[in-house]
Amino acid sequence: MKGIADAVVIFFVVVGAILVLISAIGAIRLPDVYTRSHAISKSTTLGIMFILLGTCFHFFIQEGHFNSRLLLGVVFIFMTSPVAAHFISRAAYYSGVELWERTVRDDLRNQKE
Amino acid sequence: MTVIFNIALVILSIAMFCFLYRVVKGPSVADRVIALDAMGICLAGIVAIFSIILETSAFLEVILLIGILAFLGTVAFAKFLQKGVIIERERDR
Numbered sequence: 001m002k003g004i005a006d007a008v009v010i011f012f013v014v015v016g017a018i019l020v021l022i023s024a025i026g027a028i029r030l031p032d033v034y035t036r037s038h039a040i041s042k043s044t045t046l047g048i049m050f051i052l053l054g055t056c057f058h059f060f061i062q063e064g065h066f067n068s069r070l071l072l073g074v075v076f077i078f079m080t081s082p083v084a085a086h087f088i089s090r091a092a093y094y095s096g097v098e099l100w101e102r103t104v105r106d107d108l109r110n111q112k113e
Numbered sequence: 114m115t116v117i118f119n120i121a122l123v124i125l126s127i128a129m130f131c132f133l134y135r136v137v138k139g140p141s142v143a144d145r146v147i148a149l150d151a152m153g154i155c156l157a158g159i160v161a162i163f164s165i166i167l168e169t170s171a172f173l174e175v176i177l178l179i180g181i182l183a184f185l186g187t188v189a190f191a192k193f194l195q196k197g198v199i200i201e202r203e204r205d206r
Contacts, residue, residue: 010117013162017121017128020155024131027151033143036135040151048158051121052176055161059170069173070161073180077154080184084150087191092143095194 005061012054019047032100033092041085049074118166122159129155146190153183 026039056070093108132155135148157176164172189199 006114009165010114013118013121013165016158017124017162020128020158021124023151024128027135027148028131033141033147036144037147040132040147044151044154048154051158051161055165058165062168063170067170067173069177073157073173073176076177077157077180080180081150081154084184084187084191085147087188088143088146088150088194091191091194092141095143097141097143 002061005057009054009058009061012050012057016047016050016052016054019043019050023047032103033097034089034099037085037089037092041082045077045081048077052077115166118162122162122166125155125159125162129159142190142194146187146194150183150187153179153186157183 020043023039023043026043027036030036030039052070052074056067056074059067059070099106129152132148132152136145136152139145139148157179160172160175160179164170193199
């Protein structure tokens, strides 16, 4: 039973770390602000939720009660990280950061002028 | 078991170095702010794995605190980029 619980914790933590690494690779390789914001916000949020859920499960096995602070952290990061990414890409668009030159569609172009 | 958590820590550290590269190099301010936000969230994950390794639940408030600080910093930077001010004095609507 202990071995299964450890395996679940290890699975959650390693999958979360690999998701964060994938988003970091996206942050280096993608061409402009909006695509990088896409990579960073979604993948980092999912990875950190995996890591915090694994930690919560580990402390549930160790101490026998749910740790409400970790669940609160999961909910908070799940709510706020996409909101922050949306805010910052909107601010980048209105402050005049260029899109990638091969972008095919720009729905906000008429509102800006 | 600790070895695997150490490997996860190393992976998160490599990810933080990638975000740090983007903070230093990023062509616009928005790039730097997004990468800094991701670095804060990554730091929260590192604190979580450290509290597994050290077998203590004393550091778990730090995760909440880092999350709140990263979100507030990003929102303040976004308002500053868009309008030039963070706190609006006159209310016109």
